[in-house]
Amino acid sequence: MSLPAALAAEAPRAQAMLDRLATIGADSPGITRHAFDERENAAHDLAIAQANRLGLEVMRDAATNLYLTWPGEDRAAPRIMLGSHFDSVRHGGNFDGAAGVVAALAAVSALHATGFAPRADITIAAFRCEEAVWFGLGLIGSRAALGILPQEALDRRRADTGRTLAEHIAACGGDPGAIRPGARLLPPGPIRCFLEAHIEQAPSLIEAGVPLAICTGIPGNIRHAAIRIAGEDAHVGLPRRFRRDAALAGADILTALDAMWAEEEAAGRAMAFTIGRFHTDTAKHEITVVPGDFTFSIDLRAYDADHLAALERRFHAILDATAARRGVSIDRGARNAAPVGPCDAGLQAALAAAAARMGVATRPLGSPASHDAANFAAAGTPTGLLLIRNANGSHNPREAMETADLMAAAATFAAFLRDAG
Template identity: 85%
Template sequence: MTLAAAVAEEQPRVAALLDRLAAIGADPPGITRHAFDERENAAHALAVVEAGRLGLQVARDAACNLYLTWPGAGRSAPRVLLGSHFDSVRHGGNFDGAAGVVAALAAVSALRATGFTPRADITIAAFRCEEAVWFGLGLIGSRAALGLLPREALDRRRADTGLTLADHITRCGGDPDAIVPGTRLLPVGPIRCFLEAHIEQAPSLIEAGLPLAIATGIPGNIRHAAIRIAGEDAHVGLPRRFRRDAALAGADIFTALDALWAEEEEAGRAMAFTIGRFHTDTSTHELTVVAGDFTFSLDLRAYDAAHLAALEQRLHAIVAEVAARRGVGIELGPRNAAPVGPCDPALRAGLAAAAARMGIATMPLGSPASHDAANFAAAGIPTGLLLIRNANGSHNPREAMEIPDLMAATATFAEWLRAEAAGWSRSRSVGIS
């Protein structure tokens, strides 16, 4: 059987698997697969069933990450890691994260159907809690796997249950005491690379009329989940010169950041910022009261570490200027960050060539969002990322990835593995102990 035919035969199975994942996460009007809870557990269990069909070895680490391995002929050769995540935001879509795990499973299934035998292990990973909405920190599973999770993160409480991350890991069968900074939990042995497929979270591929992009890089980000502005409650009729208006100070910061974005875009320096929460104190705000308290969240991101650092300096300057002019106090609160993730040039070329051999048109494209892949790139492991065309963005119920586009990612992975993986040399691997 040809590889193209084998991939085509996977499409009904892929569609059925995605339907079952949608049923697990059903939460009208969208999908919710809570991190470190029953629904994420059920998604992992579904992947284990598929692994059983394929004869893959199943393992879990102390952070409850799942590893499904197709053993290679040479067990000491550098393994290939592929994967993504199953958790979602609240009332999100079905494909963010899940598409990447499903594509990896389908690629292995198609290769097995052709009679291919890998020389090195191929491991599919499903990482826990990629989404930052649950514990105020993203990429938790891959951070833990790479020994990058700060110890204090285990004390973070999940937004809805109030239980700590350590509590949730324990409830899922993990061992939070074994999650130690600097200690990797990944399968033992050298790693050749990490590959991820993910739906695009912007309409660039829709605009280009292409099913797939080869990511050039993953932006790093700086996040403040609860920036608090403290002004002074006052009567609605208070003249402007006497006001310490926290809401207007928040608006000033918002518009200053938007102006900064326009300036950077005009200069050809890619960046983005998002203010997801933006509100007065709902327990005290009134129609006729000048707001003395205001809270907002901020996600600031860029593709270059030095550029991101410069943007953070600009943020601090904006905050200081607004605080002085408006007569308010501004506390940025806890700072979280994700590293910039450059995609490996050789992997980018190899993935593009594999897609072309399968008759799939691609384009180079920077990822607008952060992914587990960014942690692997920052850790020095060669990393590649496929972006799959997806209408209506993500983190909403209207995600609209088409199954044939997911199959394009499957075919690209399968052809790349067939042509490249078996012949890798140890000289390009990254040792894991």
């Protein structure tokens, strides 16, 4: 069977898997596949069923990441890894993360149908808990696999259950005691490269009329989940000069950050920030009370490590200036970071060439989001990322990936794997 014919035959199977994933995660108004819980487990079971159909080797590590390996003729040769994740944000969409695992499985299944025999192992990974919403730290599964998960992360509590990460890993059959900095959990042997596919977060490909992008880079980020501003509660009629208004201090910080973003954008320096939480304590504060405390979160990101560090310094300067001007104190709380993930230039070219051979139009595009691939890039593994056209962004119920575009990613992976041997 030819590769195009095999890919065409594979499309209904990929669609059926996506439909089943939607059923597993159904949680009106969208999809919720909780990390380290029954729904993520069920998604892994779907992938294992496909692996068993293809005769792939199935392995789980101590963090319960899943590895599905097509054995190569030379088991000592550096393997090619592909993968992504199955967990979602709460009430998100069906495709963020899951599309990458489904595309990788479709590529391998199509190659298998053609009679192709890989020279080296090909491993598909489904990493646990990529989304930061569950434990306040993102990319947990790939961090654990690469031996870079902070030890304190095992004591973090999941946002909805209150149970620790260690408890959740153990409940899923893992071994939290084996997860520690410096201890890699990946399948043994060298890795030739790591490839991921993911829906795009902004409708750039919709705008361009192109189904697929070859990612040029993945931003690093700095995150604070709870920055607390402490001022002084007061009566609503208190004159401005006497106030230590924590909410106004928060507004000042938000406005200053937006001005910084506009300045950076005008200078051609790509960055982004998001303040996802921005609130007084509604159980304490009233319509006639000047709020003496205020909480907000921040996710600050950029594509270059030095640029990200400079932005963080500017952010700290904004906090200090606001605290002095408003007469408040600011506790930054815990800081988390994800590394900048440069996409390998050689892999960018090879993926673009593979897409062209399969008749898939592509364009270069930076990813605005963090991905498991960034951890591999930061660890020195050559890394490539495909972005799949998606009309409505991600982390929302309206994610809108067409299966034909998913199969364009699968075709690109399949052509790359075939030509890589």
